[in-house]
Amino acid sequence: MSLLKPAVPYPVKVLSVEALTKHIKEVVENDTLLSSVWVQGEISNLVKAASGHCYFTLKDDKAVLKACLWAGNRRYISTDFKNGDLVMVYGSISLYAPRGEYQIVVTDLRPAGIGALYEAYEKLKNKLQAEGLFDSERKLPLPFLPKGVGVVTSSTGAVIKDIFRVIRRRFKNMPIYLVPVKVQGEGAAQEIVTGIKRLNADSRVDVIIIARGGGSLEDLWAFNEEPVARAISDSRKPIISAVGHETDTTIADLVADKRAATPSVAGELVVPVKEDLEELIRQKTMRLSRMMKSIFTIQKQRYDNCAQCRFLVKPSLLVAERRNNIMNLSRELDTGFKTFIDNIKHRFELLNARFMVLDPKSLLRRGYIMATDEKGKVITSVKKLKKGLGLKLGFSDGYAGVTVDEVVKLSEGDK
Amino acid sequence: MPQYTAKEVAKIVAMSKEDIEKLDYETAMSKLEIVVDALEQEGTSLEYGLQLYAVGTLLSKKCSAALDAAEEKMLQLLGTIQNPSEQPFDPEKEGR
Numbered sequence: 239m240s241l242l243k244p245a246v247p248y249p250v251k252v253l254s255v256e257a258l259t260k261h262i263k264e265v266v267e268n269d270t271l272l273s274s275v276w277v278q279g280e281i282s283n284l285v286k287a288a289s290g291h292c293y294f295t296l297k298d299d300k301a302v303l304k305a306c307l308w309a310g311n312r313r314y315i316s317t318d319f320k321n322g323d324l325v326m327v328y329g330s331i332s333l334y335a336p337r338g339e340y341q342i343v344v345t346d347l348r349p350a351g352i353g354a355l356y357e358a359y360e361k362l363k364n365k366l367q368a369e370g371l372f373d374s375e376r377k378l379p380l381p382f383l384p385k386g387v388g389v390v391t392s393s394t395g396a397v398i399k400d401i402f403r404v405i406r407r408r409f410k411n412m413p414i415y416l417v418p419v420k421v422q423g424e425g426a427a428q429e430i431v432t433g434i435k436r437l438n439a440d441s442r443v444d445v446i447i448i449a450r451g452g453g454s455l456e457d458l459w460a461f462n463e464e465p466v467a468r469a470i471s472d473s474r475k476p477i478i479s480a481v482g483h484e485t486d487t488t489i490a491d492l493v494a495d496k497r498a499a500t501p502s503v504a505g506e507l508v509v510p511v512k513e514d515l516e517e518l519i520r521q522k523t524m525r526l527s528r529m530m531k532s533i534f535t536i537q538k539q540r541y542d543n544c545a546q547c548r549f550l551v552k553p554s555l556l557v558a559e560r561r562n563n564i565m566n567l568s569r570e571l572d573t574g575f576k577t578f579i580d581n582i583k584h585r586f587e588l589l590n591a592r593f594m595v596l597d598p599k600s601l602l603r604r605g606y607i608m609a610t611d612e613k614g615k616v617i618t619s620v621k622k623l624k625k626g627l628g629l630k631l632g633f634s635d636g637y638a639g640v641t642v643d644e645v646v647k648l649s650e651g652d653k
Numbered sequence: 654m655p656q657y658t659a660k661e662v663a664k665i666v667a668m669s670k671e672d673i674e675k676l677d678y679e680t681a682m683s684k685l686e687i688v689v690d691a692l693e694q695e696g697t698s699l700e701y702g703l704q705l706y707a708v709g710t711l712l713s714k715k716c717s718a719a720l721d722a723a724e725e726k727m728l729q730l731l732g733t734i735q736n737p738s739e740q741p742f743d744p745e746k747e748g749r
Binding site for chain 2: 527530531534537538540541543544545547549550553556557560
């Protein structure tokens with residue numbers, strides 16, 4: 239053994255600290271695991287700088303890790319944190335050469351433990367979504383008026399009281415069947431599943447409410463478990479979920495046929511207001527009666543119109559009306575015939591009067607004389623007359639034989 | 654006024670009492686309307702008028718009887734509506 243003999247031969251090349259550090263930095267920062275990693279630990283030595291940057295160390299029983307959170311990333315982190323908090327951070331390992339220190343540059347920070355739940359939640363949500371369990375076509379319609387309402391929730395606390403109060407107020411005698419269950423902690427999910435199955439088998443129930451008050455993600459966890467989701471999905475009766483506050487959407491809320499923001503809203507969704515229905519029924523009943531009466535009246539009127547036909551009421555009119563017609567006709571015949579005769583008489587008298595005027599005897603009576611020759615021929619001219627010719631002069635009451643004494647012929651001008 | 658042909662009227666006149674008995678209210682009513690119109694028509698012969706009267710009387714009786722039955726039924730139903738039988742819902746049962 240010699241003190242002079244070194245374990246390693248003298249180097250040909252010696253690295254500077256900077257070069258070595260640079261090499262380490264490259265190795266570290268190019269490592270896949272180290273460039274995106276979740277790490278969990280307790281916060282200590284927290285410094286929140288005025289610039290907005292934060293510096294702290296994460297530690298557990300065996301090791302510490304320096305961490306920095308730049309102001310730009312801090313803005314996206316909703317969780318508040320302080321010394322002593324157990325957190326999980328996401329980021330990349332980087333090396334700070336001037337101090338020869340490595341640290342994690344944090345881009346996300348969440349309370350420890352929640353992360354696992356969130357992941358499980360997201361995983362189950364994606365899985366069930368892929369199976370189509372949230373699809374709107376799968377949602378069962380709520381009954382207009384259920385025979386009875388099943389409720390799966392804790393038998394104590396405000397939730398069941400709210401549900402009872404709202405349902406009672408809207409529909410006084412609506413039967414409500416409660417299956418009391420644990421709504422958080424060990425065995426809660428199994429109890430909820432059993433409750434849903436039991437109410438499915440209960441023929442008195444045709445709509446189910448599953449409810450729980452608000453709480454942390456852990457508190458609501460039972461409603462994010464797959465068996466509960468499956469039980470809701472398999473239910474043949476529609477399920478309304480009212481779990482947690484409106485902002486916490488559980489898997490149960492997504493699978494349920496209807497989501498209510500609060501237990502009271504669930505009560506409102508599940509039953510109509512009885513008084514409204516009664517009023518509606520009253521109105522419809524009145525309308526029905528009115529319509530029935532009106533149809534009857536119309537038909538009765540239609541019938542009466544026919545039944546009042548005079549020939550049906552008094553068939554003797556069939557004969558009587560005709561007899562009347564005949565009498566009228568014979569009366570018309572009588573008057574017609576009389577008029578006919580009168581007309582003929584009248585015409586005769588007119589003709590007769592004219593005839594009387596033309597009768598030569600009536601002329602003789604008025605002083606005219608008719609001259610005839612010996613043969614009885616009427617003489618109307620002096621042409622053939624000669625002195626000494628015998629004529630016969632006719633008067634109205636006789637005649638006289640005369641002889642022509644003189645013949646004077648009138649000249650044309652004297653006529 | 655109802656629209657009809659002489660042939661339809663003749664068909665109605667030829668119906669027997671049994672035929673008419675088998676008619677429903679609506680059919681009997683529309684036939685009655687035709688008969689009445691034909692009866693009031695001027696120029697209907699006396700003999701045809703008497704035949705129309707005979708068949709019209711049968712139709713009228715048929716319609717009237719149907720209306721009476723309907724009225725009785727209606728009054729019965731109105732009585733039921735005004736006094737509905739009280740059928741209480743399940744008595745309140747809570748819990749399991």
